[in-house]
Amino acid sequence: MVSVAALLVGAAGTYHGGVTADSISPVRKRVLLAKPRGYCAGVDRAVQTVEEALKLYGAPVYVRKQIVHNKHVVTTLEAAGAIFVEENEEVPEGSTVVFSAHGVAPEVHEQARERRLKAIDATCPLVTKVHHEAKRFAADDYDILLIGHEGHEEVIGTAGEAPAHIQLVDGPDDVDNVVVRDPAKVVWLSQTTLSVDETMETVARLKTKLPLLQSPPSDDICYATSNRQHVIKEIAPECDVVIVVGSTNSSNSVRLVEVALGAGARAGHLVDFASEIQDEWLEGATTVGVSSGASVPEDLVMEVLAHLADRGFGEVTEFTTAEERLTFSLPQELRRDMKAAAAARAAAAAVVA
Numbered sequence: 416m417v418s419v420a421a422l423l424v425g426a427a428g429t430y431h432g433g434v435t436a437d438s439i440s441p442v443r444k445r446v447l448l449a450k451p452r453g454y455c456a457g458v459d460r461a462v463q464t465v466e467e468a469l470k471l472y473g474a475p476v477y478v479r480k481q482i483v484h485n486k487h488v489v490t491t492l493e494a495a496g497a498i499f500v501e502e503n504e505e506v507p508e509g510s511t512v513v514f515s516a517h518g519v520a521p522e523v524h525e526q527a528r529e530r531r532l533k534a535i536d537a538t539c540p541l542v543t544k545v546h547h548e549a550k551r552f553a554a555d556d557y558d559i560l561l562i563g564h565e566g567h568e569e570v571i572g573t574a575g576e577a578p579a580h581i582q583l584v585d586g587p588d589d590v591d592n593v594v595v596r597d598p599a600k601v602v603w604l605s606q607t608t609l610s611v612d613e614t615m616e617t618v619a620r621l622k623t624k625l626p627l628l629q630s631p632p633s634d635d636i637c638y639a640t641s642n643r644q645h646v647i648k649e650i651a652p653e654c655d656v657v658i659v660v661g662s663t664n665s666s667n668s669v670r671l672v673e674v675a676l677g678a679g680a681r682a683g684h685l686v687d688f689a690s691e692i693q694d695e696w697l698e699g700a701t702t703v704g705v706s707s708g709a710s711v712p713e714d715l716v717m718e719v720l721a722h723l724a725d726r727g728f729g730e731v732t733e734f735t736t737a738e739e740r741l742t743f744s745l746p747q748e749l750r751r752d753m754k755a756a757a758a759a760r761a762a763a764a765a766v767v768a
């Protein structure tokens with residue numbers, strides 16, 4: 416694997432802060448590499464959950480839906496023994512099933528109990544936080560306006576917490592369709608991976624229509640989504656083309672391309688793999704921006720940088736607008752079983768000794 420350090424040799428190195436005309440020398444064929452990029456804490460935890468479950472229980476381990484929205488991650492885990500299914504019904508009774516990082520509705524837990532499945536919930540804690548908010552406001556009989564994309568797994572899971580109280584608002588143009596029971600008792604919540612700017616536009620329109628609309632107790636769009644959008648906005652105006660590594664069903668990856676274009680990138684493309692980059696995208700370009708969605712392993716970004724280096728874009732400058740140190744512990748049910756297995760191994764070793 417090519418390291419960032421290796422790719423930065425001969426380049427301006429890592430730059431902390433905004434991009435200004437003075438901060439970037441007018442070089443030919445360069446790459447501006449966004450940081451933060453790639454794996455977030457929730458994705459890291461979800462992928463580790465499947466890996467540890469495979470080690471602990473052995474293959475196969477069933478995973479309901481893609482554990483995270485990334486083709487490479489899914490095929491790698493499949494090769495290790497994970498079986499991805501769409502619904503619990505496809506999981507043999509009594510088997511182990513992992514729920515994805517995007518979260519599930521309570522009825523999915525109920526179905527798992529009915530099928531006697533050993534369920535491990537890899538829902539990102541920041542998605543769980545939104546579920547808790549939905550339950551709390553529903554218990555207080557609020558109308559909840561959930562800003563998000565129709566059909567996205569996270570939205571389905573969150574809406575399932577309080578279907579009678581939640582209505583989806585899919586972008587600013589959907590505000591006209593909102594109808595509430597009591598304009599004084601309404602709150603908005605959101606999917607965690609939306610465009611920050613578009614969400615604020617939706618909220619502004621909602622507030623025009625519903626002046627007493629309440630905001631969530633804390634930001635629902637997560638730190639990883641916000642940070643990746645912030646840095647791509649910084650570099651986009653300098654870029655002839657921005658390449659975002661990520662899958663088409665990854666909401667935060669798709670948003671990164673949109674944000675880059677909105678911030679001034681002349682062109683933007685989403686690729687799963689370096690091999691998808693078309694040479695004509697680079698024709699006449701001198702500056703290429705590179706980032707990756709929150710479900711993308713760093714290896715794939717390194718392959719993109721190597722691909723670009725082969726085409727003359729060997730000078731890489733990494734722009735950093737935030738440092739991320741957040742980590743989440745593995746799901747409680749998995750940790751409990753790992754601890755029990757470790758204790759059993761220690762007891763067996765003591766008997767042998």
Ligand code: SF4
Pocket residue numbers: 455456457458516539540541542607608637638639640667709
């Ligand atoms: S993108 Fe945000 S909400 Fe989604 S898994 Fe990562 S940290 Fe959690």
